[in-house]
Amino acid sequence: MTHYDQELARELVAMAEADQAMRNRALETGVWDAAMDARHTTRLKEIITCHGWPTVSLVGPEAASAAWLLAQHADHDPDFQGRCLALMQQLPIGEVSPAHLAYLEDRVRVNTGRPQRYGTQFHGGGATFRPRPIEDLEQLDTRRHSVGLPPFAQYQEQLARRDKQHQEAIQQPDGRQ
Secondary structure, three states: OOOOOHHHHHHHHHHHHHHHHHHHHHHHHOOOOHHHHHHHHHHHHHHHHHHOOOOHHHHOHHHHHHHHHHHHOOOOOHHHHHHHHHHHHOOOEOOEOHHHHHHHHHHHHHHOOOOEOOOOOEEOOHHHOEEOOEOOHHHHHHHHHHOOOOOHHHHHHHHHHHHHHHHHHHHOOOOOO
8 A cells, every 4th residue: 555645645735726726716707816826836845845846656646746737837937847847857757747747848848938849838818719839840749649648639629619618608707608
């Protein structure tokens, strides 16, 4: 039986749940809590200083995913995101998700003005919804496949549907059709 740091795992999962709840509320209300991202980044820095990157064997798969999500959303601190990426890249597969590495690499690249490699980052909404610049489009699906991501066209379609639903919800805030 594997034993995780349960207290740390619970904290990371709670932080990620609060992160997602805030983002979902922001989609509905337009009110963004930047202070939450800052608090979570500060706490994740403390955790990394004390424990290293929160790996699957340290905190379990759910909390390891939560740590990645918090790093992914630390856009106000791209240097920290880059540090998290470097720490994760040093770990064996199984301790970190290859897909999480791809998403964070793209986020770091976009936040530092470089084209993304895996096509995970989009911007805009409605008619302006589109991917951020991507390098070497000819090899994009090969790179995506190598980390377990679906083909780009499928991913883009899924995100476009989600964006359309969001745009419709904004136009009909009470949910009426």
